[in-house]
Amino acid sequence: MExxxxxxxxFSLNLSELWEYRELIFFFTWRxxxxxxxxxxxxxxxxxxxxxxxxxxxxxxxxxNFTIESGNIPYPVFVFSGLLxxxxxxxxxxxxxxxxxxxxxxxxxxxFPRLIIPISSILSxxxxxxxxxxxxxxxxxxxxxxxxIPSILxxxxxxxxxxxxxxxxxxxxxxxxxxKYRDFRYVIPFLIQVLMFMTxxxxxxxxxxMEWVRTLLLLNPMTGAIDLIRSAVMQVPVNxxxxxxxxxxxxLWLIIGISYFRRTEYYFADLA
Amino acid sequence: MKPIIEISGISKRFRISxxxxxxxxxxxxxxxxxSGKKATSTEEFWALKDIxxxxxxxxxxxxxxxxxxxxxxxxxILSKITPPSSGKIISRGRIASLLEVGxxxxxxxxxxxxxxxxxxILGMRKNEIQGKFDEIVDFSGVEKxxxxxxxxxxxxxxxxxxxxxxxxxxxxxxxxxxxxxxxDAEFQKKCMGKMDEVSKSGRTILFVSxxxxxxxxxxxxxxxxxxxxIAMIDNSSKVVEQYLHDSVQMSGKRRKTISALxxxxxxxxxxxxxxxxxxxxxxxxxxxxxxRFDFEFHRELTFLNIGIAxxxxxxxxxxxxxxxxxxxxxxFSTYNGKMTFDAHLNIPDLAPGYYQVLFGVAxxxxxxxxxxxxxxxVILDIAETHKIKDGANGILWHTGQWKKVG
Numbered sequence: 034m035e036x037x038x039x040x041x042x043x044f045s046l047n048l049s050e051l052w053e054y055r056e057l058i059f060f061f062t063w064r065x066x067x068x069x070x071x072x073x074x075x076x077x078x079x080x081x082x083x084x085x086x087x088x089x090x091x092x093x094x095x096x097x098n099f100t101i102e103s104g105n106i107p108y109p110v111f112v113f114s115g116l117l118x119x120x121x122x123x124x125x126x127x128x129x130x131x132x133x134x135x136x137x138x139x140x141x142x143x144x145f146p147r148l149i150i151p152i153s154s155i156l157s158x159x160x161x162x163x164x165x166x167x168x169x170x171x172x173x174x175x176x177x178x179x180x181x182i183p184s185i186l187x188x189x190x191x192x193x194x195x196x197x198x199x200x201x202x203x204x205x206x207x208x209x210x211x212x213k214y215r216d217f218r219y220v221i222p223f224l225i226q227v228l229m230f231m232t233x234x235x236x237x238x239x240x241x242x243m244e245w246v247r248t249l250l251l252l253n254p255m256t257g258a259i260d261l262i263r264s265a266v267m268q269v270p271v272n273x274x275x276x277x278x279x280x281x282x283x284x285l286w287l288i289i290g291i292s293y294f295r296r297t298e299y300y301f302a303d304l305a
Numbered sequence: 306m307k308p309i310i311e312i313s314g315i316s317k318r319f320r321i322s323x324x325x326x327x328x329x330x331x332x333x334x335x336x337x338x339x340s341g342k343k344a345t346s347t348e349e350f351w352a353l354k355d356i357x358x359x360x361x362x363x364x365x366x367x368x369x370x371x372x373x374x375x376x377x378x379x380x381x382i383l384s385k386i387t388p389p390s391s392g393k394i395i396s397r398g399r400i401a402s403l404l405e406v407g408x409x410x411x412x413x414x415x416x417x418x419x420x421x422x423x424x425x426i427l428g429m430r431k432n433e434i435q436g437k438f439d440e441i442v443d444f445s446g447v448e449k450x451x452x453x454x455x456x457x458x459x460x461x462x463x464x465x466x467x468x469x470x471x472x473x474x475x476x477x478x479x480x481x482x483x484x485x486x487x488x489d490a491e492f493q494k495k496c497m498g499k500m501d502e503v504s505k506s507g508r509t510i511l512f513v514s515x516x517x518x519x520x521x522x523x524x525x526x527x528x529x530x531x532x533x534x535i536a537m538i539d540n541s542s543k544v545v546e547q548y549l550h551d552s553v554q555m556s557g558k559r560r561k562t563i564s565a566l567x568x569x570x571x572x573x574x575x576x577x578x579x580x581x582x583x584x585x586x587x588x589x590x591x592x593x594x595x596x597r598f599d600f601e602f603h604r605e606l607t608f609l610n611i612g613i614a615x616x617x618x619x620x621x622x623x624x625x626x627x628x629x630x631x632x633x634x635x636x637f638s639t640y641n642g643k644m645t646f647d648a649h650l651n652i653p654d655l656a657p658g659y660y661q662v663l664f665g666v667a668x669x670x671x672x673x674x675x676x677x678x679x680x681x682x683v684i685l686d687i688a689e690t691h692k693i694k695d696g697a698n699g700i701l702w703h704t705g706q707w708k709k710v711g
Contacts, residue, residue, distance in 0.1 A: 038385055038394040060425040064411060064418075071413040071454075142408045143426055144385035302387045303319070 051146050061153035065128070066160050080164040084120060088113045088172075091235050101236050104267050107176050114266050115234035115259045117169055118196045121162045122255055123225050125197075128154035129204025130221040133212050133301060140301050147298040148291070151205045155197065173266075184265040191276075192261040195283045199254040202286030205294040212304050213297070232256060237263075238275065251275055254283035307397060308359035309478060309509050310383070314392035317353040317378050317533075352378040354533045356392070362477075365510040367520035367541050369548050370530035376513045379530070380404060380482050383511065398477030398509065401428050405482070407467030412456035416447055416466055419455050423470045437473045444495075445469035472499045478509045497523070517545045517661055518620010545618050549659030552684045565666070565674040569606060570640075572675065573599040575613075575664060575683050578647070595647040596662070596683070606640040608669040613648060615685060616661045623660065623700060626650060652687075656702040660685040 257279020
């Protein structure tokens, strides 16, 4: 095995190297999951409690006080279908955005493809997703909507793929920025909050009455991802424009995020 | 056969920015915007400049130099942690680097979990770790606490566990930074034994250390770095000699101040004085000098034990001396304010040459106040004052008496 160490050169994705280090991705993910629920009383039950509680809060405070069009399904199911993927995005983004700084001591002492860190921090957020999807199906049973589960499972791969591409793209972008400008530590939670209201989670895409706002919503990849799941629950045709736009913009996020990360990763050890 | 590592023309530049004023308030900041003056200036600093050498397969190379000479930067470039600014390195083997033991250890995880995590970070495969698991646990000696979270381990136990994982790495090239400067004497011995085993098994080792004994024992060749440049490459005992010589020249110019770990006192790096109390750079053979310790106590202490150990350049301990062992030394009831102590060592006929003097300051439970093992050092330079005939080799310069009896 022969290789060269040279000054930081041109950008290359080097997926084969990432594959070589797949076990480390597994170990980092496993560590994050283990550590997350150590010394907590409820442990992994938190993954069940959180989305349920949010669902109740939104139902009580929004649906009761404002008339929100949730189509042919009860509002709790409507909001949960949005939260399901939103939580993957929000937790993944905040994990990934802080991941490089949190692992600075490792980055400064040993080499491995740096992308492993945001990737595994997002994967560890997926465990919560797996738990909450079970909770989601229970909610569907409760409202007698279990017949929609097969079509949800059909839509899930694409919507999850859009979500993960967006999360990894935006997450690695923020992670790289956070190494250089620690301001982003404070920006990330705020950003997630703002984005939550810019994503149709508690309201449907059709709510904003201005045309340009609806277009803006469609540019948000999470809109299309959530719309896919909702159309399956509501048994209505998929909004193809939304899904197409989501696919394209999530891919764009992925390319921009990873290439920025790759271009700056050489200096992480000097800056961290 | 081609060398396993070829380092050619490696340089590393850092940009340091200085704030022109230590504190800026918003008014200053705003006025700067209008006046167009910048609050910071940048300066370039070359941590490494044009480093070129190659390493043959199976060689053990020591890298030595003062703090700030660029040793760690060189290791970081070799381990791909940071890129060089120019130059290139060709490596023909799998590199594993140990710039720290226990990288990635997580206090919330158990010993068992940390073995897997740390092993994987160091580049071991999962089944490789599983295969060596029992040996690792055995080497570390913490089998009773395997399922206890690491945060409940003593620092010594954490260290042993960390080194045990590292000891079972099997790369073609191993890069080690000063990891042996820690732990108790017995454990250090165990580690050195393991390192020796690794180098004998034909693997290539690059080793940075302040422990000259370890370098000359373990490494056949050594590289001396000075201000980011290579000052010397030769067999290790020659380079160690040159390094110690440099250190003597340096001492006196810069007097380091050492703080106790709990901040209870500061101590100047001990230095040699003659009978008139004047500082001298070297100790000429046969004369009578003392090692001086200038303390400044920031809180009152009731017990203090100052100890020194004199080692030759092979790392053998020639002798040790502790202030508590000297019955005539009045054990003071309190130590406070500024106090100066002289150690009159009555050094016997030590042969001319360079010796490393390690020192420690301990409390009544023999806990060290200072961690002086690696960062600071005192050199004992016994200069040759008169030539005697060849054959005066060895630790002591002892001629003995010869008499014709028959």
